[in-house]
Amino acid sequence: MCQQSASLPLREMGRMKTKPPQKASREKPARRLQLTGLHQSIARPTAVLDALASASSEGLRMTDVMHLTGLGKATVHRLLAGLAAAGLVDQDSATGRFFVGMRILSWAVSAGERFGLARRAEPAMVRLAQSTSDTIYLTVRSGDEALCLNRREGTHPIKTLTLNVGERRPLGVSAGGLALLAFLPDQEVERILMSQANARTPFPFDQFALRKMVLDSRKAGFAFYDAPVLHGAEVVTGMAAVAVPVRGPDKRPIAALSVAAIASRLQAARRKAIVAQLQNEARLIASSLDPISDSAHLDHQTKA
Numbered sequence: 001m002c003q004q005s006a007s008l009p010l011r012e013m014g015r016m017k018t019k020p021p022q023k024a025s026r027e028k029p030a031r032r033l034q035l036t037g038l039h040q041s042i043a044r045p046t047a048v049l050d051a052l053a054s055a056s057s058e059g060l061r062m063t064d065v066m067h068l069t070g071l072g073k074a075t076v077h078r079l080l081a082g083l084a085a086a087g088l089v090d091q092d093s094a095t096g097r098f099f100v101g102m103r104i105l106s107w108a109v110s111a112g113e114r115f116g117l118a119r120r121a122e123p124a125m126v127r128l129a130q131s132t133s134d135t136i137y138l139t140v141r142s143g144d145e146a147l148c149l150n151r152r153e154g155t156h157p158i159k160t161l162t163l164n165v166g167e168r169r170p171l172g173v174s175a176g177g178l179a180l181l182a183f184l185p186d187q188e189v190e191r192i193l194m195s196q197a198n199a200r201t202p203f204p205f206d207q208f209a210l211r212k213m214v215l216d217s218r219k220a221g222f223a224f225y226d227a228p229v230l231h232g233a234e235v236v237t238g239m240a241a242v243a244v245p246v247r248g249p250d251k252r253p254i255a256a257l258s259v260a261a262i263a264s265r266l267q268a269a270r271r272k273a274i275v276a277q278l279q280n281e282a283r284l285i286a287s288s289l290d291p292i293s294d295s296a297h298l299d300h301q302t303k304a
Contacts, residue, residue, distance in 0.1 A: 044079060045079050051068035052099060053166065059095070059098055061098075087102070117285075121257065124284060128257070132274055133155045136259055137174075139180065139256040144195055144196050146173070148163040156265070162174075162236060174258075176258045181214060182217035182245075222242055222243065222275045242274055243259075
């Protein structure tokens, strides 16, 4: 029963009253790209950079990069040397650990300004951070992934910093990513759920749970995410987030705005008030994006 229901279309899921009796295992392999074939010359350095980005503050040893990518020692050594020569990777001379290079920062700034989303959403993020005191995220769709485009920290002493700017997750695996996924047409949701199944394996919930989250988000009109979070290699619990889509003229989501906090700060009454603020700010952002939304939507379609 469980195995069959994991692949049911959304319309069939909506009729079901039961759920699978077992939870997804947390012992899952590291997320990896397809590192062979025609595009391996791009996929392999991308996998190395993705691994380094997952440990942006503490860096990684070469053996860590090997483990996360599945690549051999000679290959990883060659890739790290080449990326370092290009300024895309830095190595700490004291510890020997590798980090994403600062050159990528300038690329990220340029990419973030492509549609002006970060700039247009900044006032809304400032207002939300001030009114909620929690962490605010702006997420955009990049192909079948959700990209954290901006983050604004509130004043609450317990921070929910589970995503760094520039970090990617499969669509659905974050509050913003769930808001982006849930409000797409059924056919596109089904395609993404199937095509991203392998990429989601490191995350601590299964296909059935994600389909239910999509349906619940549609019914509520916003995404509520209280599943365990994968932060680097660590599974983090006790945190939650709410997110709403920023829609283009065709009503499709082109970005998502979210508030993240410890779970006790997002109980029903406060969550409802925060969602209302998010929806109001999302409408203001959408109204400022009208001239460029069609271009943004076309870009997502060509990458999907």
